[in-house]
Amino acid sequence: MSEFDYDLFVIGGGSGGVRAARVAAGEAGAKVALAEDDRYGGTCVIRGCVPKKLMVFASEYAGVVEDAQSYGWDLQQGPFDWPAFRGRLNDELDRLEQVYRNLLKSSGVDTFDARASLSGPHEVTLSTGEIKSAKHILVATGGHPVRPEMPNAHLGIVSDDIFHLESLPKSLLIIGGGYIACEFAGIMNGLGVEVTQYYRGAQILRGFDDEARGLVAEQMREKGINLHLGTNIVDIAPAEADHSMSRAGTGSDAAMGAAAQDQMAAQVSKDAARGPVWVKATNGSEKVFDLVLFATGRNPNSRDIGLEELGVKLGRRGQIEVDDYSQTAVPSIYAIGDVTDRVNLTPVAIREGMAFVETVFHANPTPVDHSLIPSAIFTQPEMGTVGLSEEEARDKEPVEIFCTSFRPMQTAFAGRPDRVLMKLIVSKANRKVLGCHIVAPGAGEMIQLAGIAIKMGATKEDFDRTVAVHPTMSEEIVTMRTPVRTA
Template identity: 45%
Template sequence: MADQYDFDLFTIGAGSGGVRASRVSAAHGARVAVAEEYRVGGTCVIRGCVPKKMLVYGAHFAEDLEDAQQFGWTIEGKSFDWVKLRDHVQTDIDRLEGLYGETLGNHGVEVFRERAEITGPHEITLASGKVVTAKYILVATGAQPQRLEFPGSEHAITSNEAFHLDALPKRVMIAGGGYIANEFAGIFNEFGSKVCIVNRSDQLLRGYDESLRDRLLQISMMKGINFHFNTTFKSITKNDDGSLHVELDGDDDQDVDVVMFATGRSPNTGGLGLENVGVELGDKGEIKVDEFSQTNVDYIYAVGDVTDRVQLTPVAIREGQAFADSVFSDVEPYGVDHSCIASAVFSHPPIAAVGMTEGEARNKIGNIKVYTSDFRAMKNVVAGRNERSLYKMITNAATDQVVGIHMIGPESAEIMQAAAVAVKAGLTKADFDATTAIHPTLAEELVLFK
């Protein structure tokens, strides 16, 4: 590598993408350093998908304990301790952070636990004043929750703070209609909070199939979650008892204990010094990159949410791996295929999807076939829970190729992982039909569509 630089690679941001890129680059023989101003692990591990999934697990027990009675169990004196769960989750996050740090250390990556800024060509200045140089710079600083701006908006929290609440709020108002809003609505509702969602548009989860969105709305309302569509915020004022008075445009005023913003995430590009070297940004502040994650400045790359391509942790990891292999190994440079990426919403019940929605398929292909299975899971039947699952398969009518699968119901995300392989591989419905069902399971519906 180039000895005129202190490092072959300097990574700004030690989240999922940055850690993978740094670790693999070091394994390829590069001299690597990482700067992280908060905690090693990034959004996913520290204040995102990992602690959120732990809360989802905890929330599921609310219904499981109730359903258990129909399966012969007698459970007396049940109660929920938010602080106990919160602290257990944070203890495990500390453990994971330590493992991520060990991984970097074991690969010889030098970690600077401070903010870094690009101050010139191949030059990075740390918050301590230390200046280092690198042949390549990788920006992997992720994204941050967006905050609405209106009188009193400073009283609201985001998902970052939701993991650290001192007490479980009795009344929660969540702004937004995306996956974060619906996931936390389900979590707080199962824990016993009175929950309402305020959304400026008239639909939830844009980008997911309409049938699943409608089903989640029906089930969520049945569970007691209230929805205020086509509604915006006017103001928030704090009451004498510490609660919040929320004035809405399009609905009645409300008093709640917590207002949480879940209105999307913005790329973390501020204060990185990108303008000092002329890195091109998009309209949302995202770093613009090519298929190889390279910016318009040839020695600067970016991966993960900061590029706003697909804001998913596994995508950032793949991008980090591809960067490291392409730049620091002998393989032919390659990019990441961002098409046909499976995703999930850990709502109650969860949603999972891969490929095109019915609307997208009709617009792109035209002649399609749609197969659906609308059923009640056996466990729900025995428990007396009137909650129906919905599976949907979309095929190209001319070729029989499966171009989309969409599911809402128990364990949808777990089932979808295997189904996504089949859709990515371009298998046909006949291939599904030829596969013997595993009975009795929820997943068997995927090979029994009529």
């Protein structure tokens, strides 16, 4: 008889935690439990990838009628029904959550709808008062969006809140320039909201290829998004407030404490129909918006669950520090996914969960390969990317740049000014394709397949030997013969 209640206790019911739990139980035969204090499916399924992508789909229908008319169809534009869409969205999320619960149940995993904290290297205490022991503990608690530390920040919502709006605002200010900010700018613009976006940096989507992100910014403006670069928010207050007192007033979020701030923000975020918000920007402009969305970053969910007391090391932002095998400084405790702040993508969390099971329950030490991970940003147009940007590559070695930008057939025929971009970064030394960047409708679908070739070490000549599929946008990836520049 085991000295522990379980072989594995997983804290967190997101994609990574659920995959690790059910594979350990179903395939490795381990006795497994999982605790989740919110909804099963985590950020991706409940408040991230899935609902966001469905909103992207909804927003992209805005131009369908006009395009169809250009192709000879007699269609008329109707209004967007947000309550109807939101109802369907909630039904789909409920269905997916039940799928996750059923997967755990069918794999033999015991589940607890409770908050779990660590009370020992092999012990978990639940908010119900129960205490469970386990040979191994896996922390997969994910992350959460954060507001800036400034007075009245609770007046703005964060990305978690946007799926629960009772009604769409007429005007929206988005603060931030990362992929979440840019994706929601496109979504809300497509749904008919007047969107303004402030970003303090010189260009949106920092860390991605400069040429690709430049085209995304250009196309966002072309579609009507009022994008202000080098601009940040310095003050926010209720529109009817005395603005001269807003910064120094007693409502400072920093002074009220994190718990009170979150509670107030949660209450305010329940109703998008509350009073409008006055905002002052670093460029001196003052404007009133119906709603403000802070997309200014995410932090790991690692605080107040007993980690530091046990000797688990946390980084500056609260990320759990782990080795190549997802093991913490406490040998019995592991961590995967966004709470480790390595590569914050759902498929990566799932891979880390699989590698954990292989390492711990199959005695086959398996590190996670975080190199050459394809990813997509669901801006409008989409960006798909894998490997090095031009800027990263040229700092490492001499490279050749193959790039083309053009108007795609479908939208050019309809008279739209949309442009797309196809780009390859090639090593001069060994001719390997070091990076591929696509800005185009369906870029996420294209980059998945390009990622296979690049992960296999394909050279530019391998691409050249591949016959083009015509007429497609993606054929340009294999027809570019002459570099546009070297670096």
